[in-house]
Amino acid sequence: MKLATTRLPRPNDDRVPRSSRFPLGVARLTPYDARPLRTSIVLLALSLSACCVTGRETDEGLIPPPPGAAAPAATPTAPAKVAAQGATPPHPAAPPPTPAPSVGETWGGAAIAWRTPTEGLAEAQRTGKPMMLVLFTTWCPHCKNYSKLFDDPRVAEAAKGLVMVRTDADKDEATSNKYQPDGGYIPRTFFLKADGAMADIKAHEGKFAYFYDERDPAPLLAAMARAKRELVR
Secondary structure (H helix, E strand, C coil), rough: CCCCCCCCCCCCCCCCCCHHHHHHHHHCCCCCHHHHHHHHHHHHHHHHHHHHHHEEECCEEECCCCCCCCCCCCCCCHHHCCCCCCCCCCCCCCCCCCCCCCCCCEEEHHHHHCCHHHHHHHHHHHHCCCEEEEEEECCCHHHHHHHHHCCHHHHHHHHCCCCCEEECCCCHHHHHHCCCCCCCCCEEEEEEECCCCCCCCCCCCCCCCCCCCCCHHHHHHHHHHHHHHCCCC
């Protein structure tokens, strides 16, 4: 038996009264009319999410943004901010006047006022005292042994009549090159006049004439006493 079917009218079917299709003048959306709207809403949501996300975090780290995405602006550092404002960046702090003793060195500690070559020359010219210049390095084992001679109270007392100067030969090449009459060995100890000229006072004659005994302070004490007798202005 063939069943009779009744076709439902479409919204734009002329058999549907206009008043029932658009009540009170407001268009009524049917399933056929709503499909384009749903598609538009989905596309708008996807575009908004793509605009707002430039990277996302995962267990492995941050996934980089897609090609064409703008990279975040870097935060300028303090010197860059100063340069951008046209101001002069602050100068670093001045280094200490004398090198600090390295591990194993003592150099008499606070009992002896060590100077740099520049400071020592200025003080010698002002006071007329002769200078005692020690050239050393931080890696030299003989220098470490020699530094302990200055812990002797007799050496510290004798140092009061001299301008004591100590400088690292590796860092102060100008001074090291100036005072090496018989080679660049270390430690070397010189006695200088108030104008910086080198006096003829040696540890001994022959090779390494300015290398003083690193364990016995007697030769150094004798040289210090001679410098105070002969070189005081």
